[in-house]
Amino acid sequence: MSNHDTPAAGTPAPTVPPGSWPSPLSAADAVAAGRALEGVAVAGTAVWWSEGRPEENGRIVVCRTEGGRVQDLVPAPWNVRSRVHEYGGRSWLPVPRDGAAGWDLVFVELSDQRVYRLDPDDPTGTPWPLTPAPAAGAGLRYVDPSLDPSRSRVLAVREEHLPESPTPGSPDDDGHDGRRIRRTIVGIPLDGCGASDPDLVEDVLRDVPRADFLAGPRVDPTGTHLLWSSWDHPAMPWDSTVLHLAGIGASGRATGARALAGGAGVSVIDADFVPAHDGRVLVVAQSDGTGWWQPHLLDPHTGSTTALTTRAADFATPPWTAGWRSWVRRPSGDLVVTPGGCPALLPISLVEASPLDPSWTECLDLAAGMDGPVAAIVAADRAPTAVVTLDPEGGHTVLRTATDTTPDPAWLPTPEPRTVQGVHVVVYPPTHPDHRAAPGTSPTIVLVHGGPTASHARALSLRTAYFTSRGFTVVGLDHRGSTGYGRAYRDALRGNWARLDIDDAITVGRALLADGTAGSVVISGGSAGGLTVLGTLTTADQPFAAGTSSYGIGDLVALAEDTHDFESRYLDSLLGSDPAVWRERSPLTRAADLSTPVLLLQGGLDPVVPPAQAEAFAAVCRERGVPHALVMFPQESHGFRAGPARIAALEAELSFYGQILGFPTPGVPRVPLVSGAGSGQAE
Structure with a gap:
């Protein structure tokens, strides 16, 4: 941690405005603590995992423990x-x-x-x-x-x-x-052999009708059957998927493929064969009937389906990335599942799961070997994300954490889940051993997640502590459309993106000011969350004093034309298929109501939200004389990975808020704000 002068314990602290409190947490500390633990596997009796390293420009390395020491394998x-x-x-x-x-x-x-x-x-x-x-x-x-x-x-x-x-x-034309x-x-x-002869890399689905998207190829223990899931435009995998089962012929290709589960309005994810259960398949499925992703046991022979729990909770998260597990079978025969994101034991014959550790708030991945340990990547509110092994008796052993050093708990906020007029939020209050914020004085950041189907991560974040230790309140916003509250809450955003999420942000911002949580409110978000930020700032009579958009969407029409294939039809469900609606809801179209300062953080190599989006919004700010800054990171993509870029982005955000809200930010480079064409910095 960085060294800063702080008052000795028991010494009256000088009057320092919230936002400027001295903190031992620098941006470099927050980023260094951001080692991204991404996946876990069991090889024999050893645990392997992957981690992204900001200090190596975000390089992802596979590791294992060897004699109690972390060993890089790549x-x-x-x-x-x-x-x-x-x-x-x-x-x-x-x-x-x-x-x-x-x-x-x-x-x-x-x-x-x-x-x-x-x-x-x-x-x-x-x-x-x-x-x-x-x-x-x-x-x-x-x-x-x-x-x-x-x-x-x-x-x-x-x-x-x-x-x-x-x-x-x-031959390449499949009707799309x-x-x-x-x-x-x-x-x-x-x-x-396939490296030199492409024909030896066999197309396993050569004899199966093509689909736009595929996921989860899994072979049964006998090597005779194959599972996979598929979906087609305009659906996303959390909307509708089909689970397929096929035999594997002598050629190694799928034969006799048939739909096993899923269909319109049913999302079936994370399917695999359950060892020692006669070819039965466990899936996590969500439909309008239950409204939750819950584990089910399927019998391919009889077509019967057995729900393994009636608990009203999501046992999985939207599969924005492929291959992470939400359940595994332990060698003892019972299951480790993730209701509400928290690891729990589920005997396969029962309908109730018991938590493995009540302090865990999220499980990012699971793995198990036939005879080895069960491993997981878990997160908690006040402990670093960690790779752990789960002991048969119910305990666990930590193998690796996202940070090598954790701040004194006196500097870490305790999250407070709240519901504000039906909108879910998590409040992180200003936390400092020598300073207190009087009611109605804390600058407050409303933090909007991406997706927009994601949710606020309930995991220790030194990025959050970077702000709360300086006197900010940080509020994680789970607007309508977020995951974790059932399908009805998530589907409320269908046709209503850039409307209900903006309404929820404004509702929460006003409530925080009214109840004294906040002295002022700003809003920050990335990707889809950036759209919510820019859409909120271009709404008349909104309560926010400033906003930060990281690789956010300003032009929905351009997004539909320029974005990548996976999300190219996402707007169909979020907005409908009428480009006139896309145009009407685009922040660029609504910029006549823009007067609030904006910080734009953008990667120059972003294929999801191309940099032209941020550049176009900056141009509108210049035309309207709105104080703003566009900070471009030429070698970054969608989501910043390299340490220097992440440090610069965090410091720019703090400097920006200090300039707009009127408090000093000592030790942080000043981000230059432009207020109009040809102008200098906006003071």
Whole structure:
């Protein structure tokens, strides 16, 4: 932690306005604590995981513990990350060595998106390719590998970026007009023969009608059946999916495929065969009937479905990224599931789950081996996100945390869940051992999540503590459309995006001012949350004094034309199919009501919300004489990964609020604000 002068305990603190309180937490501290623990696996009796490192420009490394020491398995500069759907997901897998003890690593390399294999026990080893080089850079992408041991191959979803739209009637033309992306499930030989002969990377679904999107290829323990899920535009996977079951023929391809579950209005995710249960399949399914993602046991032979719980909670989250697990089976036979995001034990014959640790607030991934431990990535309100093993007796062992040092708890806020006129929020009050904020004096940040189907992460965040330790209140907003409160709450945003989320933000902002929680309110959000920010600021009579949009959407019409395939039809459900509605709800269209200062943070390589969106909004601010700053990070994409960019973004936000709200921000570089064409800084 950084050294700052703070009053000695018991010494009267000088009068310092909230927002300027001295804090031991620097932006560098907050970012250094942001090691992203992303996935976990069990290889024999060992636990492996992946982590993103801000200090290495966001490079993702696969690790394991060896003799109590963390061991990197992937040498620099290799970077383990998939770009399927642009958001990626699980991009690595431990595989047993043929005829020898030990495990190798199969992974996707970010730069060329090829699949590689590595012997992590060979100190001189270099990864060797398993898939062919694409004709164009990153033109073949892979995600969510799973083992097909009887055929010595790995199955994965492959996303092929075609150089141009398919010619009508050509083999590449599958009836999807103008589509330039094709997805299938492929079998990747583990001996590497497919690297030089693309035909040996078998299209497993060659004889199955194509779908726009695919996920979750899983082979049963006998090696004779294959599961996967699919969906088509304009649906998203949290709207409607179909679970498929097929045999695997002598060619290694799927045969006799049939729909096992799902359909219109039913979201079936995270399906897999349950070992030692006669080919039965466990899925987490959500429909309008229950309104919750709940675990069900399916019998493919009889078609029967058994709900394993009646608990009114989501046992999964929207699959924005591929391959993370929301349940596993323990060697003892019972299940580890995640009701409300918290790990719990669920005996497969019962309907009630018991929490494993009441302090855990989220579970990001789960893994289990046949004879090894159960591993998880868990989060808590006041403890770092961690890789843990779950003990059979109910305890756990921490293997790795997101930060090597944790601040004194005296500097960490205690979250307070609230409901404000039917809107869910989590309030993080200003927290300092020597300062207190009088009612109605704390500058308050209303923080809007992305998605918009995501939810506020209930995990220790030193980014939040960076602000609360300086006298801010931070309020995580779960507006209508957020996950975790049932399907009805999430689906309330269908057709109402850039309307109800803005209404909820304004409702919460006004309530915080009225009840004395806040002395002033600002609003901050990224991606879809950035749209809510910009839409709120361009609404007349809104209560916010300033707003920060990180890679946010200003022009919904341009988004529909320019964004990536995964979300290219998302507007159909969120807004409807009428471009006139998209235009009317776009913040750029509504800029006549803009007078509130804006900070725009943007990645120059963003394929989801291209930088032209931020540049266009900055131009409108200049035309209207609105104080603003556009901070462009040329080498960043959608979501900042490199440490320097994340530090600069956090410091820019603090400086921005200090300038607008009128309090000093010592030790933080001043972000230059422009108030009009040709003007200097706005004071």
